[in-house]
Amino acid sequence: MTGLYCSVLTGQLSKSYTRIITGAERMDVYLPLIKNKAIAVYANQTSIVGRSHLVDTLLKRGVHIKKIFAPEHGFRGTADAGENVSSYIDKQTGVPVVSLYGNKEKPSVADLEDVDLIVFDIQDVGVRFYTYISSLQKMMEAAFENHKPMMILDRPNPNGFYVDGPVLDLKFKSFVGMQPVPVVYGMTIAEYACMLAGEKWLSDSANKVYAFYRHADNSPDTTFHFQVIKCKNYTHKSRYALPVKPSPNLPNMQSVYLYPSVCFFEGTAVSLGRGTDKPFQQFGSPLFPQNLYSFTPQSVEGAKNPPLQNQVCYGFDLSRIDVMKATGNRLQLKWLLKAYALFPDKEKFFLSNNYINKLAGTDLLMQQIKEGKTENEIRESWKPELSKFKKIRKKYLLYKDFE
Numbered sequence: 001m002t003g004l005y006c007s008v009l010t011g012q013l014s015k016s017y018t019r020i021i022t023g024a025e026r027m028d029v030y031l032p033l034i035k036n037k038a039i040a041v042y043a044n045q046t047s048i049v050g051r052s053h054l055v056d057t058l059l060k061r062g063v064h065i066k067k068i069f070a071p072e073h074g075f076r077g078t079a080d081a082g083e084n085v086s087s088y089i090d091k092q093t094g095v096p097v098v099s100l101y102g103n104k105e106k107p108s109v110a111d112l113e114d115v116d117l118i119v120f121d122i123q124d125v126g127v128r129f130y131t132y133i134s135s136l137q138k139m140m141e142a143a144f145e146n147h148k149p150m151m152i153l154d155r156p157n158p159n160g161f162y163v164d165g166p167v168l169d170l171k172f173k174s175f176v177g178m179q180p181v182p183v184v185y186g187m188t189i190a191e192y193a194c195m196l197a198g199e200k201w202l203s204d205s206a207n208k209v210y211a212f213y214r215h216a217d218n219s220p221d222t223t224f225h226f227q228v229i230k231c232k233n234y235t236h237k238s239r240y241a242l243p244v245k246p247s248p249n250l251p252n253m254q255s256v257y258l259y260p261s262v263c264f265f266e267g268t269a270v271s272l273g274r275g276t277d278k279p280f281q282q283f284g285s286p287l288f289p290q291n292l293y294s295f296t297p298q299s300v301e302g303a304k305n306p307p308l309q310n311q312v313c314y315g316f317d318l319s320r321i322d323v324m325k326a327t328g329n330r331l332q333l334k335w336l337l338k339a340y341a342l343f344p345d346k347e348k349f350f351l352s353n354n355y356i357n358k359l360a361g362t363d364l365l366m367q368q369i370k371e372g373k374t375e376n377e378i379r380e381s382w383k384p385e386l387s388k389f390k391k392i393r394k395k396y397l398l399y400k401d402f403e
Contacts, residue, residue: 248302284315
């Protein structure tokens with residue numbers, strides 16, 4: 001694994017037991033390392049151990065949790081996409097929660113000064129514009145810059161069995177895409193973290209600290225660690241069903257598998273079902289033919305002000321399709337192209353803020369669609385950069401690949 005420098009704690013891997021065991025469940029491996037430390041836990045509603053939340057489990061084991069850091073959607077996972085969540089005291093545990101999304105994306109020096117170690121445990125979905133990997137990067141930068149040990153409890157990637165989509169051009173860098181990776185990058189969150197550090201994609205100051213500490217013989221402080229607690233029985237051929245929905249608008253595996261393909265609608269005048277019981281599983285517009293399937297977005301928890309609220313949208317229901325057969329283990333553009341073809345005023349299909357370019361990581365996709373390029377022609381343009389990324393990715397894999 002050339003280019004990888006982090007401490008990977010595996011423990012004894014079972015050959016006969018096939019259930020995938022997450023890093024968080026492997027308390028025999030990491031509990032002795034955190035038991036007598038003041039820790040911060042970066043977590044949300046997906047941070048579970050069996051049927052219990054990681055924070056609750058650790059507190060019952062006597063672990064001293066100083067604070068909780070929370071990403072987009074908040075610690076309990078109920079906030080809208082993009083909604084700012086203020087810091088507060090968690091009612092169930094009494095532990096302070098520091099929100100790290102919106103105006104404050106990174107812990108301050110003061111946030112970390114009373115912390116001995118940071119434990120990161122978030123379920124990712126393996127898609128570039130899903131902001132948890134951006135939160136991961138900001139947390140790593142803060143940890144390294146403040147010389148704080150960081151431990152990642154790894155979890156399987158539900159979309160980790162393929163790599164596809166346009167690779168981000170850094171001209172379009174934002175919190176929904178910070179690094180030159182494709183839309184679907186095929187890595188667990190720990191593998192992605194190792195890539196961030198190994199490729200020097202962190203802040204300049206974090207890169208310098210990491211480079212210094214990786215040479216242990218020259219380090220005056222051998223307590224600095226970047227540790228990964230691996231999953232057991234997981235490979236990139238695995239199909240892992242999420243036990244908890246990762247955010248309010250990804251309620252089931254159908255939505256998780258469709259998400260890489262249909263999230264592009266966020267940059268258009270078309271609804272993808274926010275404010276309904278099938279978010280990311282349908283798409284439509286009031287301007288589409290009225291003989292099509294219909295739905296009406298409404299204000300609901302997790303989508304208080306959805307696009308096209310209270311308007312009847314006509315379009316397509318993807319909630320019951322065989323998603324594996326329909327996607328063929330690759331990102332699909334057919335639904336986006338279909339919507340563009342049906343939309344009567346092509347000049348108003350893409351939002352005026354050009355958000356589609358942030359999602360795609362390039363302005364080429366919008367241009368290609370406007371020019372009438374086919375899906376195959378568009379996909380062909382991705383190949384050179386995808387090939388480069390795949391070579392980088394290989395260096396940081398902790399599990400057997402799908403190829």
